[in-house]
Every structure is written in structure tokens, then in C-alpha cells.
Amino acid sequence: MLRLIAFRVAQFPLILAVIYLLTFLLVWVAPGSPFTNERNVDKAVLDSLKRKFHADSAWTFLAYYPKNVLTGDFGPSFVHKEWSVADIIRSALPISVTLGLFAMLIAVPVGVGIGTMAAVNRGGALDWISLIIALVGISVPGFVVAAVLLIFAAETNWFPVGGWGSVKDMILPGLALSLAPMAYIVRLTRVSMLDTLGWDYVRTARAKGLSRAVVIWKHSLRNAFLPTMTYLGPATATTMTGSFVIEKVFHIPGLGQHFVDSVTGRDQPLILGVVMVESALLLVFNLLVDLAYGWLDPRIDITAKAG
Amino acid sequence: MGRVLAIPLVLFGMLLGSVIWSGGGVQKRAEFSFINRGDIYTLDLNQMSYLQDFRLTYGIREGLYSPDAKTLRPIPAGATGYDLSDDKKVWTFHLRKECKWSNGDPVTAKDYAFSWRRMLEDPGEYTYLFFYVKGAEDYSTRIQKYYASEGREGPRPDFANVGIKAADDDTFVVTLNDPVPYLLELVAFPPFYPRNEKSMEPFIEQQSDVQKAIGQVNYRGEYTRPPNVVTNGPYRLTQWDFKRRLVLEKSDNYWDKEHVRTKTVEMVVAENPLSQFLMYESGEVDWQSEVDGDLAAELRAKGRKDLRSSPAFGTAFLTFICTPELPSTVAESVGSKKNPLADVRVRRALTMSIDKQFIVDSITRMGELPARTYLPPDGTLDGFTWIPGPFTPGGAGAAQYTDKQMRDMLASKDGMKGAGAGLPFNVELARKLLAEAGYPNGQGFPNLPILYGTNSETRKKICQVLKNQWKDALNINVSIVGAEGKSFRDKVSDKQYAIAPVAWYGDYPDASTFTDKYLSTSKQNDAAWYNTTFDDLCAKATKEGDAAKRLRLLEQAENLLDTEVPIAPLYHYVNVSLSRDNVHGVDPNPRQVTMFKGVWVER
Numbered sequence: 001m002l003r004l005i006a007f008r009v010a011q012f013p014l015i016l017a018v019i020y021l022l023t024f025l026l027v028w029v030a031p032g033s034p035f036t037n038e039r040n041v042d043k044a045v046l047d048s049l050k051r052k053f054h055a056d057s058a059w060t061f062l063a064y065y066p067k068n069v070l071t072g073d074f075g076p077s078f079v080h081k082e083w084s085v086a087d088i089i090r091s092a093l094p095i096s097v098t099l100g101l102f103a104m105l106i107a108v109p110v111g112v113g114i115g116t117m118a119a120v121n122r123g124g125a126l127d128w129i130s131l132i133i134a135l136v137g138i139s140v141p142g143f144v145v146a147a148v149l150l151i152f153a154a155e156t157n158w159f160p161v162g163g164w165g166s167v168k169d170m171i172l173p174g175l176a177l178s179l180a181p182m183a184y185i186v187r188l189t190r191v192s193m194l195d196t197l198g199w200d201y202v203r204t205a206r207a208k209g210l211s212r213a214v215v216i217w218k219h220s221l222r223n224a225f226l227p228t229m230t231y232l233g234p235a236t237a238t239t240m241t242g243s244f245v246i247e248k249v250f251h252i253p254g255l256g257q258h259f260v261d262s263v264t265g266r267d268q269p270l271i272l273g274v275v276m277v278e279s280a281l282l283l284v285f286n287l288l289v290d291l292a293y294g295w296l297d298p299r300i301d302i303t304a305k306a307g
Numbered sequence: 308m309g310r311v312l313a314i315p316l317v318l319f320g321m322l323l324g325s326v327i328w329s330g331g332g333v334q335k336r337a338e339f340s341f342i343n344r345g346d347i348y349t350l351d352l353n354q355m356s357y358l359q360d361f362r363l364t365y366g367i368r369e370g371l372y373s374p375d376a377k378t379l380r381p382i383p384a385g386a387t388g389y390d391l392s393d394d395k396k397v398w399t400f401h402l403r404k405e406c407k408w409s410n411g412d413p414v415t416a417k418d419y420a421f422s423w424r425r426m427l428e429d430p431g432e433y434t435y436l437f438f439y440v441k442g443a444e445d446y447s448t449r450i451q452k453y454y455a456s457e458g459r460e461g462p463r464p465d466f467a468n469v470g471i472k473a474a475d476d477d478t479f480v481v482t483l484n485d486p487v488p489y490l491l492e493l494v495a496f497p498p499f500y501p502r503n504e505k506s507m508e509p510f511i512e513q514q515s516d517v518q519k520a521i522g523q524v525n526y527r528g529e530y531t532r533p534p535n536v537v538t539n540g541p542y543r544l545t546q547w548d549f550k551r552r553l554v555l556e557k558s559d560n561y562w563d564k565e566h567v568r569t570k571t572v573e574m575v576v577a578e579n580p581l582s583q584f585l586m587y588e589s590g591e592v593d594w595q596s597e598v599d600g601d602l603a604a605e606l607r608a609k610g611r612k613d614l615r616s617s618p619a620f621g622t623a624f625l626t627f628i629c630t631p632e633l634p635s636t637v638a639e640s641v642g643s644k645k646n647p648l649a650d651v652r653v654r655r656a657l658t659m660s661i662d663k664q665f666i667v668d669s670i671t672r673m674g675e676l677p678a679r680t681y682l683p684p685d686g687t688l689d690g691f692t693w694i695p696g697p698f699t700p701g702g703a704g705a706a707q708y709t710d711k712q713m714r715d716m717l718a719s720k721d722g723m724k725g726a727g728a729g730l731p732f733n734v735e736l737a738r739k740l741l742a743e744a745g746y747p748n749g750q751g752f753p754n755l756p757i758l759y760g761t762n763s764e765t766r767k768k769i770c771q772v773l774k775n776q777w778k779d780a781l782n783i784n785v786s787i788v789g790a791e792g793k794s795f796r797d798k799v800s801d802k803q804y805a806i807a808p809v810a811w812y813g814d815y816p817d818a819s820t821f822t823d824k825y826l827s828t829s830k831q832n833d834a835a836w837y838n839t840t841f842d843d844l845c846a847k848a849t850k851e852g853d854a855a856k857r858l859r860l861l862e863q864a865e866n867l868l869d870t871e872v873p874i875a876p877l878y879h880y881v882n883v884s885l886s887r888d889n890v891h892g893v894d895p896n897p898r899q900v901t902m903f904k905g906v907w908v909e910r
Contacts (some may be wrong), residue, residue: 032793037356037432040800040830044451045430049354051455052429052525081349082528083549091549094329101322109315147581154585161585162577164551225311232314251577251586253550264762266793296310 001294004303008287016279020066023275027268028058034078034266053078055268065269074273079265085273088258092242093277095164096254100240102170103177104232107239111182112221112228115189119197119224120216130186137183146176146249162250173250177243181235185228193224226297233289237281241274337554337573339908341594341893342583346550346576350531352422352498353431358899362596363574364497366555366903367540371400371419371479372495376892376902378689379816381491385414385501385539386479395486395852396441397470400494402477407560408503409543416473418501423471426498429525433498435830436814439490441470441482458521486852492815506530506537541567541904550576555903568907587885593908594893595885596901600765603883604672613887618687619880620897621812622678622821625773626799626874627654629836634803641753641805648755648805651871652744657806658730658875659737660780661773664723667878670768676717678876679729680869682821683813684717685710687879688897691816693858695728696866729869729876734780741781749782755805756788760795766808769877799833809833810880813898818861819848825868836873 035041035049050056053076054064065075074085118130149172153159159172196202197220205215242256255274262270293300344359352368355361365374373384386400406414426434427447438444449464470482483490493499510530514523529535533544541563542555555572557564575592577583580599587595598606598614606614628634633646647653663677676684680695695713716722723732738748746752757773759766770787777783785806790798798804813820824831827842841864848860868874882895892906 032791032797036793036796036800038796039356039432040833041432042430042435042830044448045432045434047455048430048451076528079348080549081351081354082531088549094325098322098325098329101318101325105315105318105322108318112311150582150585154589157589161589161591162582163575163591221311229314236318248579249582251575251579251582253548253576257550257578264792292314 001303005287005291008290012280012283015283016276019279020069020272020276023272024058024062024268027266027271028061030266032266034268061268065272069272069276074276075269077262077267077270079262079267079270085269088270089255089273089277092253092255092258095252096242096247096256097240099170099174099177099252099254100236100242102174103239104181104236106174106178107182107185107235108232110178111185112189112225115186115228116193116216116221116224118186118190119193122194127190130190134183134187137179137181137186140179142176142180142243142245143249145179146173146246149173149176150249162252164252164254169250169252173246173252176246176250177239181231181239184231184235188228188231189224192227193220196220196224199223222296226293229289229292229296233285234282237278237285240281241278336591337571339569339571339594339890339903339906340573340575340592341596342577342586342592343574344597344899345578347547347553347574349528350536350544351528352500352502353426353429353434355497356432361497362899362901363553363555364500365540365900366542366572367536367538367544368497368500369406369540370494370497370500371402372491374495374898374900374902376905379896379898379900380690381495384495385419389491395488396483398481398483398490399474400479400481402479403562404477405562406539407562408506408537408539409558409560410503410506410537411560412503412505412537413476414501414539415476416479417476418503419479420471420473421504422500422502424466424469425502427469431498433496436493436496436498439483439485439487439493441484442468443470454521454523457517463521485849488854488857489815489817489819492817496814501539503537503539506535510535542572552576563904567904569903572903572906584885593886593890596893596899598883598885600671600673606885607673611885613885614883615886615895616673616881616883617895618676618683618897619812619882619899620683620688620691620816621810621880622681622683623769623808623810623877623880624678624681624874625657625877626804626807626809626834627657627872628802628805629654629834629873630802633805636798636803637756637805640756643753645753646805647744647746647752650744652740653746654872654875655730655870656737656741656744656781657777658872659733659740660777661875661877662723662732662776663877664720664732665776666769666772670765670772671878671881673881673883675878675881676714677723678878679717679723679727679731680865681811681874681876682818682865683879683897684713686714688813688816691813691818693818693862693865696862696869728866730872737780741783746783752781752783754784754786757785757806757808758788758790758795758798758804759808760792761789762792762795769808802833802835807833808877812880818858818865819845822861822864822868825873834873836871838867838871841867 035046054060068075072086076084077088114130114133118127121127150161153172154161160169163169202215202220205219242254244256244260247254247257258270258274262274343362347363348357348360349355350360350364369384371384371386372381375382385403385406387403388401390399402416408414423437426437427443428450430447434447446464446466446469452460453463472480474480507526507530510527512525512527532547536544538544541558541561543558544553545556546554553574557567557570561567577586580602583595584602586592603614627648628646629649630646631649632644633641638644667675667677682693685693713728716727725731757770759770774785774787777785799807799809811821811824822845823829825836825841826832826845827837844860844864848857851857851860882899884895886893889909893901
């Protein structure tokens with residue numbers, strides 16, 4: 001087991017290095033420069049800026065920045081010139097992580113609960129509700145949900161109209177953020193629950209006189225949860241790095257906005273920084289999910305393939 | 308169940324951890340809080356170019372002169388006055404002795420010289436404004452070469468040859484190439500503000516051996532962040548939470564602190580138009596400095612009294628590429644190299660067939676004046692005067708229009724038709740011109756692309772309207788092409804477009820802030836319109852010491868732009884903001900300058 005973890009962790013640097021290079025290539029061939037603004041700037045001014053930021057060519061960039069990344073220094077932001085990428089991530093990531101975890105904490109129990117109930121009452125009212133949640137969560141874009149919630153906050157005065165600082169600030173954006181993962185979880189749980197409920201061991205449990213609730217929530221769910229578990233890894237990692245739309249609408253100083261803003265600003269170091277953070281989180285959470293598999297279902301031998 | 312339950316429990320545990328990590332905490336709002344145009348890009352004077360950055364800088368820093376909160380004319384600030392030499396080229400500024408930095412140091416002429424010198428050595432977008440100073444352009448160009456070649460293309464130019472001198476602690480002498488009647492407007496503009504060298508020293512970037520040898524110094528951006536930043540304005544910057552808020556506190560060291568009415572000012576970062584408006588509506592902020600176009604039009608239609616507007620010192624226009632051949636990328640899509648826009652008759656036909664009144668009535672809807680000229684109407688800004696010439700190409704001596712006549716004309720129903728400055732709205736004449744140019748009834752006119760930046764909904768709508776109007780009036784087709792913001796800017800500045808909606812805002816109340824853009828030598832001449840008569844008129848104006856004579860020359864140059872139409876003026880902008888009646892000193896003005904010094908809220 002430890003060997004497996006060590007093996008997987010040892011792969012991380014290689015995977016991250018490949019991602020860094022690929023991202024760099026894409027970023028570098030994109031037209032537009034981080035140093036241009038509304039006005040056309042003298043070439044001498046541009047050249048001087050590029051030199052100052054070690055970005056006169058792809059080679060000077062690669063010669064200067066990647067080696068510092070090892071120490072967690074992604075260099076300065078080319079657009080927000082007084083902030084380093086590390087500063088930006090340090091101030092934004094904790095906020096996104098908090099909001100993301102809060103959203104997942106809504107999405108997982110509610111999603112699993114509704115999904116299970118829907119499967120048990122197949123074709124009933126709860127099943128329809130689950131379908132509506134799934135449809136809304138998947139097809140209604142985030143900016144609509146967020147805007148509706150924001151107007152709700154403004155009309156009722158029950159919640160602040162955006163901002164960050166108190167628990168109250170977390171509720172509406174957390175709800176908005178939880179909707180999409182919740183929708184997936186509902187559907188995944190429902191399908192696999194339907195499948196599990198037909199298995200022999202479930203019938204046996206009922207036959208030996210166990211209550212319906214115990215059979216569903218204890219015996220079936222443990223098996224039915226596995227597909228959801230697979231989805232949880234990437235979903236948590238993505239939710240924790242924030243959402244552009246929700247952060248803009250609720251003006252939350254999280255990381256999500258930088259995924260889009262850094263690209264529109266062609267802020268190469270910041271793009272690389274946020275991509276690296278997201279990738280690292282994805283790797284870690286996928287590993288955690290794999291480990292949780294074995295723990296949740298001892299029949300699965302996660303060490304088998306890696307040997 | 309137990310093991311499945313563990314997952315939300317783990318999530319919850321992580322959440323608790325991250326709450327502590329992210330360090331929440333609610334902060335009391337300042338005495339005056341506002342939403343800026345956007346988030347701050349930089350507070351480094353060298354690199355600054357966005358309005359929101361300048362706005363905040365007016366609160367924390369001060370130059371020799373400072374814009375008056377009402378008239379925006381320069382009034383003495385860091386200096387008490389100046390002496391001007393007889394040839395109007397040497398300005399001797401007398402510094403105010405009681406001026407102090409926020410760290411207690413006195414503000415001296417050396418601080419100005421240091422800051423101006425930095426603008427030449429570490430150039431930014433506004434470095435070109437310093438080239439009015441004797442020897443500045445030469446120094447800046449040569450030192451760039453010297454640094455870029457790591458000292459091989461030497462010798463290092465001598466700053467002593469530049470007309471920027473600290474004669475003593477209280478006397479700052481500026482020597483110019485030519486008389487610059489608006490120099491005071493320039494020194495009141497943030498790139499000309501002083502900096503405290505001592506406080507920046509800890510932030511010198513680590514130098515390589517070569518840099519040490521050639522004496523090249525770079526400062527890390529952190530010097531502009533609290534608690535490092537040292538300023539000389541009415542406020543100190545005490546807090547800057549990235550993408551969250553900036554907090555200003557009244558400075559005890561400011562020379563005119565009796566007139567600073569508000570103790571704390573907070574800039575709240577909110578970038579989404581709906582969120583900005585809801586924050587204003589809920590009373591969380593006192594002032595929303597800019598209002599999104601559609602929302603503003605809606606509020607205006609509802610007759611909201613707290614929606615305040617002012618004519619802006621800027622014009623929206625179309626730029627036409629004037630090169631004999633179409634740019635390579637455009638020629639490819641059009642299928643022909645010949646550029647019909649190189650023919651002035653075609654440009655005139657396109658301009659005269661635009662119904663600008665329709666654009667301001669149905670798209671922008673903020674009471675903008677349709678434009679017949681590139682310059683905003685005379686008197687838009689205090690001290691900005693000029694007389695628009697009539698439309699008689701080449702003809703002289705015809706009646707000219709006064710400020711009042713011009714405004715009345717633009718505002719009237721038929722203002723765009725008939726005689727007046729620039730080109731009228733006259734479809735018949737436009738058809739005739741197009742036929743003369745070899746495209747009778749639009750026949751044979753290539754399908755030119757009209758390029759817009761996808762970050763502007765308004766411009767997209769304008770393009771659609773133009774397409775229809777040109778089809779109806781001239782029977783020609785254009786294809787609308789969108790490009791993402793940065794890529795749009797690149798295409799226009801690289802002159803890889805045919806027609807594009809753009810804009811220009813003036814930086815100081817002088818016609819040259821507009822006309823300079825279309826000099827043959829200008830980096831901003833996106834139309835690639837090279838006209839020697841125009842260049843001559845502008846050059847003569849630069850050398851002219853007499854203000855009135857100089858203005859007549861610039862008016863002629865402007866009239867040339869309005870009739871040769873490398874650009875088709877569309878409308879003059881309007882600035883819009885939201886503030887309640889108890890908030891004083893934030894009314895919108897043509898240049899969107901806000902002096903926080905005079906802002907206060909009645910509670």
C-alpha cells in the first residue's frame with residue numbers, strides 16, 4: 001500500500017512538468033501580449049518591459065521561470081505588476097478551497113440522499129424531483145443561477161449581496177456552486193442504486209428480516225456509492241479551485257476568476273500558476289479517491305495493477 | 308453506512324481547516340466607499356494607463372499642480388507657482404516648502420527629478436509625454452539601447468543633458484524643446500508625480516553582474532503596496548487586499564489636510580455590472596463610478612435622479628485603413644488586394660451614409676451627441692476651446708460655427724444633415740461619390756470585413772446597424788467579424804483590418820491630445836493615413852508661441868481629418884455614474900477625474 005502511494009506520488013513531478021510545458025506552448029502561440037493596453041505602445045517600451053520580465057522570447061522565459069517553480073515561485077504576474085503569482089494564489093486559493101468544500105458538503109449528502117430516494121421510489125414524485133434537480137444543475141448556466149440568487153439576496157435582504165468575510169457570505173455562492181456537482185451525484189447515485197437494489201444480497205438482507213431503511217442506507221448504499229466516489233475526486237478538485245462566474249457575480253476574491261482573466265490578459269506566469277495548482281489538486285484528489293476505494297470496498301485491490 | 312458517512316465528515320473537517328486558513332473576518336466600511344471602474348491594474352506610476360488606476364492615484368499622490376475638483380484646470384499643489392522664460396521654454400517651479408512624504412521626509416525637487424528620470428529609464432505608455440522636455444527622447448532611446456546591449460552600445464548617455472534639473476531642494480527647472488501651453492495640465496497628470504527614492508531602495512531587484520556594471524536598476528512592484536508605499540497625497544494607502552479592497556486613510560503629513568473632509572475611503576472590488584449595481588442599491592457603497600451601458604439606459608428611461616451624467620472628453624468613431632493595398636490578412640479573405648478605402652470618395656460615401664442619430668437613439672441611449680467632428684464639441688472641458696470648420700473641402704473663408712451653434716445643431720433633429728462642420732448625413736451625395744469612385748450602385752464593391760472587439764456589446768450592435776445602413780443606402784455588403792479583446796487591439800494596431808469601431812479619449816484639454824494621433828509619425832495612427840498638409844499644420848502649431856494662432860492651425864488640421872475622413876466620427880461619449888444626494892464631490896465630469904480630497908458623505 002505504501003509502495004503504491006510512493007509510486008503514484010513519484011509520478012507527480014513528471015506529469016506536472018509535461019502539463020507545464022504543454023500549457024506554456026499553448027500560451028505562447030496565442031496572439032496578443034500581456035504588455036499591450038488600449039493604446040499602441042512604442043516598440044522600445046514593449047521591448048524594455050519584455051526584457052524586464054524575462055519574456056523577450058520563449059527561450060528566455062523557459063530559462064528563467066521553470067527552475068524557480070520548484071521552490072513555489074511562479075514569477076511576477078505580467079498584468080498585476082506588483083503581485084507575484086504566488087501572492088495571488090496564496091490570497092485566492094484558501095478562499096476558493098473554503099467555498100468549494102462548503103459547496104461539496106452540500107452537494108454530496110443532498111445529492112446522495114435524493115439520488116437514493118429517487119431510486120427507491122422509482123417513477124414516484126421524488127424521482128421526478130431528482131430529475132428536475134439534475135436537469136437544472138446540468139443545463140442552467142452558472143451565471144443565471146448566481147444572478148437569480150443575487151437578486152434574491154437583494155430583494156429579501158436576508159443575505160449580503162456578495163463579498164467575502166463572514167459565514168453568511170458563503171451560503172448563496174456555495175449553493176450556486178454546489179448545484180452542478182449535486183446534479184451529477186443525484187444521477188450517478190440513482191442509477192447505481194437501482195442496479196444494487198436488484199442484487200441477491202439485498203434481497204437476502206430483506207428476507208432475513210432487516211428493516212427497509214437499514215437495507216437501503218447501510219447495505220445497498222455502500223455499494224451504490226462507488227461510482228459517485230469516482231466522480232468525487234475530480235469534482236472536489238475542480239470545485240475547490242473556484243468558478244469564474246460565481247466569483248465575479250458575488251465578487252469573491254477566489255482563484256476561479258484568474259483562470260479566465262489571466263487568459264484574456266495573456267498573463268503567462270499566472271496562467272501557468274493556476275493551471276499547476278489545479279493539476280496538482282486533481283492528482284492528489286484522484287489518488288485519495290483511489291485509496292478510498294479500497295477502504296470502502298475491501299474486495300477492490302488497488303495495488304493489483306501497480307504491482 | 309459508517310464508512311460512507313466518513314466522506315462528508317472528512318469534507319467538513321477540511322472545511323473547518325480552510326476557514327481558518329482563508330482568514331475571514333468582516334471589516335467595517337469606510338466613511339466613504341465606492342466601486343471603481345474595474346480592479347486596479349498597477350499603482351506604479353511608470354506603468355499606469357487605466358482610468359481606475361489614475362483615479363486612485365489622485366487620492367494618494369500629488370504633483371506640482373493638481374486638477375481642480377470642479378473645473379479640472381491645474382491649480383498649484385506641490386508647487387506654489389512658476390516662472391516662465393521669455394521664449395516660453397524654461398519653466399521654473401517653486402516647490403511648496405511644507406510638503407511632506409507619508410514617512411515624514413520633505414518633498415524636494417530631487418524627488419521630482421528622480422521620478423521623471425525613471426520614466427525615461429524604465430519607459431511606460433506615457434513616457435512619450437516627457438519627450439516635450441529637451442533631450443529627453445534622445446536620453447530615453449539611448450539608455451534603452453545601452454541597457455539592451457548590456458553596455459556594448461555605449462557610452463551611457465548623460466542625464467545632465469536632459470532639461471530636468473533640481474536647482475535646489477525647492478526649485479525644479481524644466482527646459483522644453485518647444486513652447487507647450489498645456490504643460491501645467493501635464494504636470495497635474497500622475498505620470499509626472501514625484502516618488503520617494505529612499506523608500507523604494509529595499510525593493511531594488513537583485514542585479515546581475517552586468518546590470519551592476521552598467522548601473523541598471525529595476526524596482527520590484529511591491530514598493531507600491533502597503534505598508535511599503537510612501538506617498539505625498541491627501542491620503543495614505545493603508546490596505547490593499549488583492550481583488551477585494553483598497554483602503555485609504557487621511558494623511559497627517561499632507562500640507563492641506565484641513566481641506567480633507569473624509570477620514571477613510573474604501574475602494575471595493577466588484578467587477579460584474581449587476582453585482583456593482585446591487586451593492587450600490589443596498590447602500591453598501593456610496594458611489595458607483597461607472598454604469599454599464601444597457602443598465603444606464605434603463606435607469607435613465609426610468610428617470611432615476613441618482614444617475615448622473617456628463618459629456619465625456621472622448622469620441623467614438625470608425626477607423627478606415629487608408630493604405631493603397633488592403634492588409635495581407637484582409638486581402639486574403641476579400642480575394643483582392645485593391646483597397647477601395649484608399650479613395651477619399653469611398654471613405655466620404657461610407658461616412659455620409661451613416662445615420663448617427665439612429666445609433667445614439669437606439670443603441671447607446673444615454674443622450675450622446677452624434678458627431679460630425681473627431682474633437683469633442685468646443686467647451687466640453689473647461690479651457691478646451693476650438694472652432695469647428697465648415698464642410699467646404701479646400702474652401703476657406705466660409706462661416707464658422709460657434710460652440711453654441713454647434714451643440715444646438717448636433718442636438719437638433721436635422722443636425723446631421725445640411726451644412727456644418729465635417730461631413731453631413733446625406734445618402735444621395737454618398738451614392739454619387741461612390742459612383743464617381745467606380746462603384747455605381749455599389750457594383751463591384753468588395754465585401755470588406757468590419758472588425759469589432761467581442762468584449763463590447765455596444766460595438767457589436769453598432770456594426771450590425773452599419774451593415775444594414777450601408778446595404779440600404781449604398782447597396783454594398785460588409786461582413787461583421789469579431790475578435791477577442793487583446794487580439795482585436797493587436798489587429799488594429801498592426802493595421803490588419805479594413806474598418807473597425809474604436810474610440811479616443813483626450814488626456815489634457817488641448818486639441819493636440821486628439822490631433823497628435825494622426826501624425827504620420829504617430830504610433831497611434833491606426834488608419835495609416837499619411838497627410839503632409841496635416842503634418843505641416845501640426846508641426847507649425849507645435850512651434851507657435853501664440854496660443855490663439857496655434858489653435859487656428861490645429862483647427863485647420865482637425866478640419867482636414869473631418870473631411871478626409873480616415874475616421875468616421877460616430878458620437879461623443881457621455882460619462883455616467885450613480886451617487887445619492889448625500890454624497891458630495893463625485894459628480895461625473897468629462898475626464899472622469901475624482902479628487903478624493905473634496906469628497907464627503909452627509910450621514
